[in-house]
Amino acid sequence: MIDTVPSDGLGSGAQPPLNLPQMGEPADAALSPTQEAQIGASVMSQLYQYEYILEDTELTDYLTTIGYRLVAAAAQKPPHVEFFVVKDPRINAFAMPGGYIGFNAGLLIASSTESEVAGVMGHELTHVIQRHIARSQADQGGVGTFATWAAVLAAIIAGSANPDVILAALAVGQGSLYQKQVNFTRANELEADRIGIQTMHEAGFDPEGMASFFQRLAQQSRLYGSGVPDILLTHPVNTVRISEARARAASMKTRKVENSYEYGLMRERARVLTFGRPADGIDLYTAELKAGRDTPGNRYGLALSLRESGDFPGGIAVLKPVLDANPKQVNLLLLMSELKLYAGQQAEGLALAKKAQELYPRSTPAILGYASALIQAGKPAEARQLLLSTEQSFGTRMETYRLLSNAARDMKDTGTASYEMANYLYYRGDYGGALAQLDAGLRLDSLSQQDRARMAARRAEVREALPRNYNPYARERR
Numbered sequence: 393m394i395d396t397v398p399s400d401g402l403g404s405g406a407q408p409p410l411n412l413p414q415m416g417e418p419a420d421a422a423l424s425p426t427q428e429a430q431i432g433a434s435v436m437s438q439l440y441q442y443e444y445i446l447e448d449t450e451l452t453d454y455l456t457t458i459g460y461r462l463v464a465a466a467a468q469k470p471p472h473v474e475f476f477v478v479k480d481p482r483i484n485a486f487a488m489p490g491g492y493i494g495f496n497a498g499l500l501i502a503s504s505t506e507s508e509v510a511g512v513m514g515h516e517l518t519h520v521i522q523r524h525i526a527r528s529q530a531d532q533g534g535v536g537t538f539a540t541w542a543a544v545l546a547a548i549i550a551g552s553a554n555p556d557v558i559l560a561a562l563a564v565g566q567g568s569l570y571q572k573q574v575n576f577t578r579a580n581e582l583e584a585d586r587i588g589i590q591t592m593h594e595a596g597f598d599p600e601g602m603a604s605f606f607q608r609l610a611q612q613s614r615l616y617g618s619g620v621p622d623i624l625l626t627h628p629v630n631t632v633r634i635s636e637a638r639a640r641a642a643s644m645k646t647r648k649v650e651n652s653y654e655y656g657l658m659r660e661r662a663r664v665l666t667f668g669r670p671a672d673g674i675d676l677y678t679a680e681l682k683a684g685r686d687t688p689g690n691r692y693g694l695a696l697s698l699r700e701s702g703d704f705p706g707g708i709a710v711l712k713p714v715l716d717a718n719p720k721q722v723n724l725l726l727l728m729s730e731l732k733l734y735a736g737q738q739a740e741g742l743a744l745a746k747k748a749q750e751l752y753p754r755s756t757p758a759i760l761g762y763a764s765a766l767i768q769a770g771k772p773a774e775a776r777q778l779l780l781s782t783e784q785s786f787g788t789r790m791e792t793y794r795l796l797s798n799a800a801r802d803m804k805d806t807g808t809a810s811y812e813m814a815n816y817l818y819y820r821g822d823y824g825g826a827l828a829q830l831d832a833g834l835r836l837d838s839l840s841q842q843d844r845a846r847m848a849a850r851r852a853e854v855r856e857a858l859p860r861n862y863n864p865y866a867r868e869r870r
Contacts, residue, residue, distance in 0.1 A: 425471065427489070428489035428490045428491075429472070429489070429490040429491075430490070431488075431489045431490065432488045432489040432490025432491070432492045433490060433821065434821075435488060435492075436476075436488075436492055436821060437820065437821020437822065438821070439478075440820040440821055440822070441820070441821065441822060443479070444478065444479060444480075445476050445477065445478060445479065445494075446477040446478065446479040446497060446665060446666075447790070447791065448477060448661070448665060449756060449757050449760050449761075449791055450658065450661060450723060450726070450757045451477045451497075451500075451658055451661055451662060451665070452475065452476065452477055453755070453756045453757050454654060454655075454658045455475045455477065455495055455500075455509075455513070456475045458506070458509060458510055458513060459473065459475045459493065459513055459517065461510075461595045461596075462510065462513060462514050462517055462591050462592060462595050463517065464595070465591050465592075465594035465595035465596075466517065466521060466587075466591045466594075467587075467591075468521050468522075469521070470491050470517070470520050470521050471491070472490065472491040473491040473492075473493065473517065473520060474491060474492050474493070475493050475494075475495065475513075476492065476493070476494055476495070477494075477495055477496075477497055477662070478494045478495065478496045478497065479497060479665070479666060480496040480497060480498055480666070481496070481497060481498040481501065481663075481666040482496055482498045483496060483498045483499050483502050483609070484496040484498065484499060485499050485512045485513070485515075485516055486516065487516040487517075487519040487520050491520050493513070493516045493517065493520065495512075495513070497662040497663075497665065497666045498662075498666070499512060500658065500659050500662045501659060501662050501663050501666075502608065503605065503659065504604070504608075505598070505601055505604070505649075505651055505655075506597070506601075506649070506651045506652055506655040507592065507597040507598035507599075507600070507601030507604075507649055508601040508602070508604055508605040508608075509601075509655075510592045510595065510597040510601055511588065511589070511592055511597070511599075511601035511602030511603075511604075511605055512602070512605055513592075514587075514588030514589065514591045514592040514595075514597075514602065515584045515585060515588040515602065516584075516588075517588065517591065518583065518584040518587045518588045518591070519584050521587075522583060522584070522587070582636070585602065585636065585637055585640070586640060588602060589602050589637060589640050589641055589644075590644075593641075593644050596649070597649055598641075598648075598649040599640070599641035599644050600638070600641045600642075602637050602641070603634055603637035603638040603641055606634045606637055607634055653688070653718070653721060654721075654723060656687070656688060656689040656692075657688065657689060657692045657721075657723045657724070658723070659689065660677075660689045660690070660692055660693035660696070661692070661693075661696060661723075663693060664693050664696045664697050664700065667697070670697050670698075670700035670701035671701065672697075673693060673694070673696070673697030673700065674694065674697045674698065674701060676693070676697075677690050677691075677693045677694035677697060678694065681694065688714045688717075688718070691710055691711060691713065691714045692711065692714065692723070692724070692727065694707075694710050695707040695708075695710045695711035695727060695731065696727060698710060699727070699730060699731055699734070702734075704731050704732075704734045704735035705735055707727075707731045708728065708731045708732065708735060711724065711727060711728055711731065712728075715728050720751055722748050722751065722752050722755055722757065722758055723757070725744050725745070725747060725748040725751075725758075726744075726745065726748055726757060726758065726761040728741075728744050729741045729742070729744035729745040729748065729761065729765055730761075730765075732744060733745075733765060733768050733769070738768075738769050741765060741769075742765050742766070742769045745758075745761050745762040745764075745765035745766075746762055746765075748761060748762065749761070749762035749778075753782070754782075754783075756784045759778065759779070759782050759784055760779075760784065760791055760792065760795060762775075762778060763775040763778050763779050763795050763799070764795060766778065766799075767795065767798055767799055767802060770802075772798070772799035772800070772801075772802035772803045773799070773803060775795065775799045776796060776799040776800065776803070779792055779795060779796055779799070780796075789819060790816055790819045790820055793812050793813070793815040793816035793819065794812075794813070794816045796808075796812040796815075797809045797810075797811075797812035797813040797816060800812060806833070806836055806838070807833050807836050807838065807839045807840075807843050807847070808843070810829045810830065810832050810833030810836075810847075811829075811830070811833055811843075811846070811847055811850065813829045814826040814827075814829035814830045814833070814850065814854065815850075817829060818854055818857075823854055823857045823858050824858065826854045827851065827854050827855060827858065830847055830850060830851040830854060831851070833847050834847055834848065834851065
């Protein structure tokens with residue numbers, strides 16, 4: 393989260409100490425790594441349950457790739473970090489306990505360079521690495537306020553399936569948590585800026601990216617006047633913060649950093665997937681193309697919007713020139729594969745997905761895209777073999793389990809389908825749903841002794857994650 397740095401003398405040129413956390417420091421007593429992980433996982437499960445997280449493999453993998461590039465360049469490594477995309481067109485990014493870093497789709501949309509995205513991510517990653525939340529709790533004397541906030545936030549989300557209520561809960565929760573309860577110090581914020589800029593520079597990004605994004609937020613704040621949205625009220629930026637970031641970036645060796653080709657596509661993907669209606673995307677990108685802005689991003693956005701609307705032949709026609717010019721680009725191959733499959737051109741669609749996976753055998757989107765295409769083409773056994781023989785990037789394992797479940801279902805293996813769906817639900821934090829899947833599987837007469845033992849062992853693990861008084865028959869259906 394990008395908080396303000398008061399201009400009261402600090403930031404005029406004096407360098408505050410790094411104040412790096414040490415083993416056994418007071419932060420562990422206030423909020424241990426185990427407690428951080430539990431709180432973060434608890435809130436994440438609520439976000440998944442109400443589909444607030446945008447579960448898109450390509451966007452998640454793109455941000456995760458940038459994130460781990462920064463992690464690799466960081467002087468200190470976090471014990472755990474997981475990046476996720478929030479289905480919200482407003483500008484925001486925040487770090488939660490346990491190393492969970494959320495990026496609103498709106499932040500990617502609002503960025504103008506890949507280095508700006510890396511700059512915000514470097515800031516949030518520093519909050520995680522330096523354990524600023526735990527250290528703030530140590531300064532305030534304990535974990536009580538933070539645990540209370542997390543419980544209240546989870547309860548608000550659990551009590552409503554209304555996205556507006558969830559958005560409001562998060563806005564209020566983040567505002568009170570970070571500005572009042574956690575109350576990051578000026579040193580924390582300067583540390584996050586300073587180390588974040590250094591990390592992004594070491595990772596090969598333009599360090600000016602952080603300052604330029606701060607500048608854009610400040611300009612938006614002035615444009616909104618008295619009607620500043622909550623998101624900007626909880627992320628204030630001042631001129632001191634901007635000038636400090638710019639001066640620090642200027643002190644480093646400058647480099648010209650070009651945006652990756654993927655950045656332009658993923659920015660439009662984020663835009664399309666947060667539109668209320670596919671028609672909104674079709675109107676926007678059609679107007680862009682008519683105005684002469686015939687870019688790969690605009691064509692990709694229009695093709696994706698046409699896919700969302702069900703006009704698969706139209707999407708194929710729009711995307712073809714871009715793919716012809718870039719025949720090995722993985723995101724273009726995967727979108728064209730989907731369009732072909734949905735249009736009934738099964739052989740061509742499957743061939744494109746296979747090409748993507750063969751060109752990029754370690755790409756998670758390519759692996760999962762090909763597996764999905766195989767299932768759709770009536771080849772679930774091949775999909776299962778592919779999924780089990782390849783390693784997918786962290787943060788996308790849930791989609792792997794879902795596809796494994798779908799493949800087993802199409803293979804008429806009901807027991808395995810239940811087992812894999814239980815894993816999918818478990819990693820989303822839906823322990824009750826996972827338990828129900830395992831119970832259904834254990835009732836199958838056709839289950840082998842080995843599979844029954846495996847399922848029973850998994851059931852014991854899931855049951856351990858549930859409250860002792862959990863009653864499956866009392867669960868409310870949402």
